[in-house]
Amino acid sequence: MSGGTVDGDLADSRPTSRARAQRQPDMRRVVYRETHSTRAAVSTVAAVLVMGLAGYGLLEAAVHAIGQPAWLIEPQLAAERIVALPAGTPPLLLGASGAVVAMVGLFFLLNAILPGRRARHVLNSAASSSAVVVDDEVIASALARSARLAANVTPEQVMVVVSRRQVIVNLRPTSGVPVAEAAVLAAVQDELSGMSLVPLPEVRVNISTIGVIGA
DSSP states (O other): OHHHHHHHHHHHHHHHHHHHHHHSOOHHHHHHHHHBOOOHHHHHHHHHHHHHHHHHHHHHHHHHHTTOOOSSSOHHHHHHHHHHTTTTSOHHHHHHHHHHHHHHHHHHHHHHHSOOBOSEEEEOOSOTTOOEEEEHHHHHHHHHHHHHHHHTOOGGGEEEEEOSSEEEEEEOOBTTOOOOHHHHHHHHHHHHHHHTEESOOEEEEEEOSSOBOOO
16 A cells, blocks of 8 residues: 555656756756847848848839839849849949948848857856856956956056957056066966856956056
8 A cells, every 4th residue: 555655656746847847947048048149130130121122023013014114113124134234334333232232141141150149158057957147247347356456456457358268357567566477367267267157268468568657
């Protein structure tokens, strides 16, 4: 009797566990959505352009079919002019039109193939059911504070740039006061390792040869 009860309890708990797992969001998708920019705006623009061109072509075809004058240009005449290019077209106008078309095409192509990452990093959390995404500006502020304390300079003398794979610390020392580059590098790396960023950027420290006159 007791064995049957235990088996029944286990059987009842399995669907509940599966239901909870299904209700939990896929953190990989959530993190990807937070760290990559959406292409909805670009897709909308492309769709509007295609719909506009298709609607205009349909309108001209309908007007031509009922024997009315073209709204802008006859479809057959437009096709003949396109086939006859570049005959009868000023070189300057042709070059400018080609450059505009090429730039528009390059814009849509780059938006399609590039990853479109946002200026954010993910904190590596031990809990698989949660994730923390931090803006690079917040990370740069924390690293600048560590570099400033290690170099004993003012906040205006430190500028930190955080990218996906690299952290660049630009520091202007106070005139007459030497700065230990190794100490600044170690302080920034220690602060960075405590954040557990994914991916972990490489740190580079640039100390300017032109000092700042102390107050």
